[in-house]
Each structure stands twice: as structure tokens, then as C-alpha cells.
Amino acid sequence: MSAPSLLAAARAQALRDLRLVWRRRGDAAQPLLFALMVVALFPLALGADPQQLARIAPGVLWVAVLLASLLTLDTLYRSDVEDGSLEQMLLAPVPLAWLLAVRVGVHWFTASLPLVVVTPLLAELLFLPADLLPVLMASLLLGTPLLSLMGAVVAALTVGIRRSGMLLALLALPLFLPVLVFGAGSVMAAAQGLPWIGALLLLGAGLALALVLAPLAAAAAIRIALN
């Protein structure tokens, strides 16, 4: 029997996941609506004073994106566990970590990237100064894949637990804290005219590390969780 090639397996995994998202494209809009609503809550609660909103905008936008991507984490493996697909991925000759890396990549592309894309709109709602937008976008582009990768490890740990939504959030949020601190912090620093590139570099370094380690950790966690 012929051994599957890594590239063909990755392409098949990506194609499968994209198809699945496309068949349920209604669900894909939910994180966007959620982030929009979270952002809309702040002017309602604090009053529509542009200066005050502009001051908190970087933090609010980052928290909204972080919470929205947290909510999508539960779906990362749920259906694959329930229908046995994950078992078959586990048994395949192709390393599970490789398949998971593709899986997380597609998840980021379909769940987090749209959030980043609509961020300029959300930023407009909170009167974020236009010169801060590039910094915010850069921090989100580096930070959201990092959130997806770390979230994939935590979600893998809770794979064996039935109603794991709240547990997942409790486990993931502490890990997300540094990303939030550096991500929102870079924009805050830029707003005060301080150097902001360092925080972005740290996010980039974290992303490079997570790209290599997170799929391996997630694969190990799934093996343990399903045991």
C-alpha cells in the first residue's frame, strides 16, 4: 500500500476543513457579530464621549477579538471527536501534529482573520485615532495566530470532557494574558508616543515558538485526553 505524502495530506486536511466551514458558512459570521456587539456595549455603558472612547479603544478592541476567538475554540475538535474523525486522524501514518497544524491554520484563517479584517470598522466605532490603526492591525495579525495556536493546545487538553466550554475558557484565559498585555500594550504605547516595536517583536517571537511547539503539544494532549 502506498504511503501518504505529507503535502497531499496537508492539502486534503485544508480542503476538508474549508469545505466544512463553507457548508456551515452561517456559523462563520457569529464571531464577527459577537465582537461587534461587545464593542458596541462600551459606548452604551460609558457614554459616547469620543475622547474617552479613543483612550480605551485599543484595549477594548483587543479584548473583543480575544473573547470572540476564545468562543470559537470549543468547535476546533468537538465535531471530530463526536464523529470519530479524530480517531482516524490519530491512527493515520501522517503525524497528528502535522494535521493539527493545518487544522489550526484553517481555523485561524476562517475564524480569526475575518475578525482582524473588520477591526478597522470596529475601530471607527470607538474613535480610534487613524495613526494607531496600523499598529493595532500589526499587533492583531501577530497576536491572533498565537491565540489560535495556544488555544488549540488547551482545547486538546479538554477534548475528553463533555461540556468543556467554561473549563476551556478558564484554562485558556490565563495563557492569553501575555498576548493581550503585549498586543494591547503596543497600541497603548504608540498612543503615548512611546516605542512600540518591542512588544510586537515579542509577539512575533512567541508566534514563531508556538508555530513549532503548539501542534506537537496539541497532538500529545489529544493522545492523553482520548486515552
Place this chain on the structure above:
Amino acid sequence: MTTPPAPDAPLLLARGLGFSRNDEPVFGPLDFRLAPGEALLVLGGNGAGKTTLLRVLAGLLQASAGEVELSGRPVDRQHLARGSAYLGHLHGHKADLGALENLAFSQAIQGGGGPGIEAALAEVGLAGHEDTPARRLSAGQNKRLALARLRLQGAPLWLLDEPYANLDLDGIALVNRLIQGHVAEGGSVLLTTHGAYAAPPVPVRTLTLAAARSPA
């Protein structure tokens, strides 16, 4: 460590294989061998550990005692994955995808030496359902789709957990036909069943699992 397997080595060999969960034995210790072209029927009541045994052999669970050899070589994950195909209680395909799409994915990650995808679908009686999403297939048809995946993989060892569940008489005959064909090609099958309502039409040895714990 590249000694070639002895030519007369059994396809599957288990020595003192046992599994315990929280120090309570689920099954074992078991000794058995499965030669190429042989089928082994694992019998036992509910809770006797049939599914657990298959999951251990498939590499989904780690045995707590004993060892397993595949073609004379101690089992490692890579070797196991290439050498065996597993059909569990869950079908292992996506409800939102069509039969063809599901099998194409499986072939890409599992590799395959069996017939083409369409031939495998025709063989299990799903010709004409190539693009039907699996959610619109009946339980029996879903089982057939999972059987097509098995056929496609072309692995020498089949681990089948209750393959007769959910199938009509036609389906039972189909499972038997597939097993017969696989065994005729020199493959081996290890299957579980809790009832004797269906048995493959090939020489079968049986392995009976007694409940490891007597009911309190």
C-alpha cells in the same frame, strides 16, 4: 534493529496482553496469534472488554501489560498505522461532506492500496450516492461508507468493532463478502461481536473474553 521479519511470523501476535483502568483489569492477560489469511472472532458479553482490546490493538489505548508484534516486529505507531485499519463504533467521517469527499480525505491521510474510491463505493452498494452528504445517509449506509474506507486503505490487518451493528441482512452479507475477499487476499481480520447472529463465512478461530471482574 532492521532484522527482516521471519517469513512465517504471524501477522499479529499478542503475548500477555492486558489492560487495566485505575488498577482494575478490563481484560487479559491474553495470548493469541493471527496468521495471514485468518479471521479471529472476539466473543464476550457487554463489558467484557472487546472494544477496549481492539482500541489497544489499534494503538488508541496503551496496553498496561504484555506486548504486541505486527509481522514479527514490535509495534510502534508508524508501523501500526500502515499495517492496520480500524473501524470503531464511530464512523469516522464528516456528516457535512459527501461520500466521495470523505473517502478522498481518508485516502489522502491514510494512504491506500485498495481499489479506487468509486470502485470501493460501488462495492459497498453506495454507487449513486457519491455526492450525498453523509448526514442524509441512513445509519446502515453510513456504516457502509465506513466499510468502503476500510476497503480503500488496503491495510493487511482489519480491526472491526461490531461490524454487523446497524446493518440489514444485505449489509451483513456485504460485511461477510468483504471479510471473505480480504482473507482470500491474505489479509487478516479481527472482529468483535456480542452475539452469534452473524459470523463470517471463512475459517474462524474465536477468542472468548470472560468478564475480568465477577459482578458484585
